[in-house]
Amino acid sequence: MRLILNVIWLVLSGFWLAVGYVLAGIVCCVLIITIPWGLASFRIANYALWPFGRTVVDRPGAGAPSLLGNVIWIVVAGVWLAIGHIVTGLALCVTIIGIPLGIANFKLVPVSLMPLGKEIVPVP
Template sequence: MKTILNVIWLLLCGVWMAIGYAVAGIICFILIITIPFGIASFRMANYALWPFGRTVVRKPTAGAMSLIGNIIWLVVAGIWLAIGHIVTGLAMCLTIIGIPLGIASFKMVPVSLLPLGAQIVSTDSDVGAGGVPVQRPAY
């Protein structure tokens, strides 16, 4: 099911949102000092192309530099990318079949606002909330 949703997402809005992230990443790479933001932007572009089956968790080891970087990102690019996700999510929610796609778009708003200190992981992986490994019982 997640493959079908990913393909529909890719065709309807994934490409456009990924292009937005890629443009932000290219601008960050051109400005040289903002290369860490560019890396985060390209990572989010990848997530925006194929979001179903993946989720975002916060790294517990992210420090003060990621906080400062997130504040700068929020002012420069984050607010615009978040608005793009909100507009896309509202447009998707206009149809019954688009509701899961709209929810996925809303789910990307926090990472578009504060990308540094976030990690995109597969929902099938053994990473729990906060990026802490989950201990599975050995049966």
């Protein structure tokens, strides 16, 4: 079932959302100071391509620097990526088949706003 959902996700929304994260990551990596945000963006892009069967958890030991970095990320790129997830999720929820994909989009909103201090792990 996860494979079917991931393939449908990739076709309907995953590719375009991942492109947004990759573009944000490239911009962040071009600016030397923002490389940690770029790496986090690439990690989330990978997750946005194939989300079913994986989940996002808090990384142990991520403290105040991650919180400060997330505040900067929200201002620079997080809001726009979160809006992309919300709009895509609403569009997918119009059809019955798209409802699970829309819900998955809504679950990606928190990680799009605060990617630092997060880790992607397989679902047991």
